[in-house]
Amino acid sequence: xxxxxxxxxxxxxxxxxxxxxxxxxxxxxxxxxxxxxxxxxxxxxxxxxxxxxxxxxxxxxxxxxxxxxxxxxxxxxxxxxxxxxxxxxxxxxxxxxxxxxxxxxxxxxxxxxxxxxxxxxxxxxxxxxxxxxxxxxxxxxxxxxxxxxxxxxxxxxxxxxxxxxxxxxxxxxxxxxxxxxxxxxxxxxxxxxxxxxxxxxxxxxxxxxxxxxxxxxxxxxxxxxxxxxxxxxxxxxxxxxxxxxxxxxxxxxxxxxxxxxxxxxxxxxxxxxxxxxxxxxxxxxxxxxxxxxxxxxxxxxxxxxxxxxxxxxxxxxxxxxxxxxxxxxxxxxxxx
Amino acid sequence: xxxxxxxxxxxxxxxxxxxxxxxxxxxxxxxxxxxxxxxxxxxxxxxxxxxxxxxxxxxxxxxxxxxxxxxxxxxxxxxxxxxxxxxxxxxxxxxxxxxxxxxxxxxxxxxxxxxxxxxxxxxxxxxxxxxxxxxxxxxxxxxxxxxxxxxxxxxxxxxxxxxxxxxxxxxxxxxxxxxxxxxxxxxxxxxxxxxxxxxxxxxxxxxxxxxxxxxxxxxxxxxxxxxxxxxxxxx
Numbered sequence: 001x002x003x004x005x006x007x008x009x010x011x012x013x014x015x016x017x018x019x020x021x022x023x024x025x026x027x028x029x030x031x032x033x034x035x036x037x038x039x040x041x042x043x044x045x046x047x048x049x050x051x052x053x054x055x056x057x058x059x060x061x062x063x064x065x066x067x068x069x070x071x072x073x074x075x076x077x078x079x080x081x082x083x084x085x086x087x088x089x090x091x092x093x094x095x096x097x098x099x100x101x102x103x104x105x106x107x108x109x110x111x112x113x114x115x116x117x118x119x120x121x122x123x124x125x126x127x128x129x130x131x132x133x134x135x136x137x138x139x140x141x142x143x144x145x146x147x148x149x150x151x152x153x154x155x156x157x158x159x160x161x162x163x164x165x166x167x168x169x170x171x172x173x174x175x176x177x178x179x180x181x182x183x184x185x186x187x188x189x190x191x192x193x194x195x196x197x198x199x200x201x202x203x204x205x206x207x208x209x210x211x212x213x214x215x216x217x218x219x220x221x222x223x224x225x226x227x228x229x230x231x232x233x234x235x236x237x238x239x240x241x242x243x244x245x246x247x248x249x250x251x252x253x254x255x256x257x258x259x260x261x262x263x264x265x266x267x268x269x270x271x272x273x274x275x276x277x278x279x280x281x282x283x284x285x286x287x288x289x290x291x292x293x294x295x296x297x298x299x300x301x302x303x304x305x306x307x308x309x310x311x312x313x314x315x316x317x318x319x320x321x322x323x324x325x326x327x328x329x330x331x332x333x334x335x336x
Numbered sequence: 337x338x339x340x341x342x343x344x345x346x347x348x349x350x351x352x353x354x355x356x357x358x359x360x361x362x363x364x365x366x367x368x369x370x371x372x373x374x375x376x377x378x379x380x381x382x383x384x385x386x387x388x389x390x391x392x393x394x395x396x397x398x399x400x401x402x403x404x405x406x407x408x409x410x411x412x413x414x415x416x417x418x419x420x421x422x423x424x425x426x427x428x429x430x431x432x433x434x435x436x437x438x439x440x441x442x443x444x445x446x447x448x449x450x451x452x453x454x455x456x457x458x459x460x461x462x463x464x465x466x467x468x469x470x471x472x473x474x475x476x477x478x479x480x481x482x483x484x485x486x487x488x489x490x491x492x493x494x495x496x497x498x499x500x501x502x503x504x505x506x507x508x509x510x511x512x513x514x515x516x517x518x519x520x521x522x523x524x525x526x527x528x529x530x531x532x533x534x535x536x537x538x539x540x541x542x543x544x545x546x547x548x549x550x551x552x553x554x555x556x557x558x559x560x561x562x563x564x565x566x567x568x569x570x571x
Contacts, residue, residue: 032438033420051444130563182551195542196550208550215554223561 007323008291008305008313012108016115023112024050024187047184049175049193058098059174059234061091063158067171071162096241103245104238107229108268108288112187113180114229117221118268124222125331132224133270142230143286150233153177169202176206179214179228225268225331229288239285246308249274249289251282254302262320263303265329266296274303295319296329337512338397338410338531339380346387348412350395351380358399358406363429365390365421371429383412390418392439396429404525405431410532411439428460432519432526434468437487446513446534448494453487454530456517462486463519472513472534490515492534510535 027035027050048060065087073084099106107114124131134142153174161170175181176197185193196207217228229235242248251257257277264275273281274293282303294303297315304314327333337353350360361373362383369389374381383393396409407430411421425435435455440446456463466482470490480488495511510533519526 031422032441032444033422036441037420048443132561191544192538192542194547194551195539195544196546198541198543198546207547211547211550212554212557215551215556216558217554219555219558220561221558223563227558 007319007326008295009323012290015109016118019110020112020115023047023110024184047178047181049181050184050188051190057178057180057234058091058095058237059154059178060172062088062154063172063174065091066155067158067162069162071159071164071171075163095237096244099238099241100245101247103247103289104235104242104287105247105289107232107235107238108290111180111234113183113217113232114226114288116183117217117226117228120218120221121223121225121268121331125333127222129223131330131332134224134230136272139270139272145231146233146236149174149231150236154233154237167200167202169197169199169206173206174233176203177210177213179210179217182210182214225270226288229269230286235286235288242283242285242287246306247289248306249283249287249293250304250306251279252302252304253277253279254299256299257302260298262296262298262329263293266292268292268331292329295323337514338395338408340410340412343382346385346414346416347382348414349380349382352377352397352408358397361396361398361429363394363396363424363427365392365419365424367419367423385414385416387416388418389416390414390421390424391416392421392424394421394424394429398430403523404527406527406529407433408529408531409433410530411436413439413441428457430528432456432458432517432528434515434517434528434530436530436532440532446492446532448492448511448534448537448540450538451489451491454490454515456482456486456488458519458521458526463517466517466519468515468517470513470515472511488515494537 026038030038047057069087070080070084074080102110157166157170157173160166161168161173169176182193185191194211196211197203213228220227254277258275261275264270264272267274268290269284269286269288271284271286273284274287276282289305291305291313294305294313294315297303298317298320300316301314305312325334339351339353341349341351343349350362352360358377359373359375360377360381361371362381363371364385366389372381372383377397383395385393391414393412393414394409395412396407399406409429421439425437425439433456435457437453437455438444440452446452454468456466456468463482463486464484466486466488467479468482468488468490469477469479470492471477472493472495474495475493478491478493480490482488492513512531512533514529514531516527516529519528
């Protein structure tokens with residue numbers, strides 16, 4: 001980013017706005033059929049419930065194939081074959097193809113819910129609300145939740161639904177609780193998804209859990225950075241492959257690493273390891289590749305965003321000073 | 337009526353109830369694939385589609401007589417990849433036809449109380465001012481007039497579903513409908529019917545106030561974390 005007329009944060013802010021518009025309203029521009037094709041080719045782009053967009057979030061085919069393909073067929077035939085798992089493998093490969101380009105930057109640059117949470121946090125800064133962080137002692141437990149959510153809501157419950165052990169609502173358990181579904185449909189002016197589906201107990205239970213979580217995220221995001229991202233199953237799914245993609249956060253340790261902890265304060269996911277002097281620890285499962293740690297590192301070339309061997313940007317004292325004049329590492333605005 | 341029986345992700349069997357004569361044709365969204373046509377309508381026909389050949393396929397039954405021409409069409413969605421159906425919809429498949437715009441999708445399905453557009457064309461040209469009539473079981477027939485672009489805005493009527501008839505897995509039962517149009521040219525009657533299905537109104541089996549109440553409760557939980565102050569992290 002050296003010599004560029006704008007900071008990484010500013011570039012990311014524009015990309016986030018553009019991607020929010022594309023993922024939520026893009027179907028209006030390109031038409032429903034093209035939106036279908038685009039989001040099928042680039043999974044994790046949009047929510048299926050956006051009626052005008054008709055997109056696909058990658059978690060949906062995983063749920064459907066686990067339920068309708070694997071679960072329902074196993075219930076009928078009593079056996080599991082490789083052929084049965086083929087659609088899941090194809091979805092996984094399509095996701096991986098997309099993932100190779102972006103790695104976890106999907107979370108930090110593209111995800112509409114991630115962007116909305118950042119904007120809400122910015123609102124909280126404007127309102128001068130006191131921010132709250134996850135206590136360090138809880139970090140390990142909180143990190144584990146996203147894996148449990150992925151396993152339970154994207155695979156176990158849909159499989160149980162497909163096997164006939166649970167009602168139909170379980171077949172799309174994650175979609176029923178996903179706050180991104182509520183956010184993106186509301187953003188298109190569709191309030192239908194805000195109405196609780198009343199069927200059996202599972203409909204109500206999953207629906208209520210989703211609304212509670214959505215409401216909590218909306219207000220909590222004003223004082224807690226990225227509250228939902230901490231438990232998002234897509235972040236967990238991304239983390240499975242993070243070492244395989246060329247785009248990544250790297251570190252060249254410096255003797256002063258771990259002393260100022262400016263990078264840790266700047267991290268929206270509050271990852272303590274980013275300040276660690278050990279290079280191998282910097283790219284954690286929770287990292288969304290937003291690049292804030294790079295901007296707020298005062299040392300030259302300690303933190304880098306790399307695409308394979310190519311350094312896309314790196315920390316620099318000049319950029320740190322310029323960025324620090326705009327805001328504090330924790331997101332608070334500097335006052336005159 | 338055309339009876340559809342889905343055999344798998346890439347296979348559907350079509351068997352007309354009536355009329356038993358005519359030509360049954362399948363149109364692919366892939367412009368490189370010519371339509372498949374059979375005259376053995378009474379036996380029905382099976383369409384198998386490979387991945388990459390598109391999802392929406394147009395299925396039409398044509399019957400031509402000296403005084404009249406009849407076409408009955410529907411569309412089938414295969415959960416496969418391939419070209420979009422726009423080219424397929426743009427090409428005239430019968431002299432008088434009804435063209436849904438857009439086609440329903442998985443979540444964006446036809447629903448009661450919602451308005452959907454259908455284009456009316458004759459020889460590929462829009463039929464402004466033409467009347468189209470919607471038929472659905474247990475409902476009064478309802479007519480709609482096409483606008484200047486030959487588009488009718490069809491509002492599907494509300495239907496009631498006895499609770500005992502609801503399918504076990506889905507709480508959004510579907511109701512078949514037929515949208516028909518008649519047009520006379522030089523003493524020859526052209527009739528075109530598009531058949532598909534629609535679901536109940538958006539608020540069927542849903543409670544808006546319970547959803548908003550639960551959201552409000554969640555927001556209240558988040559608000560407990562709020563505290564005004566000088567800003568800055570509290571750890």
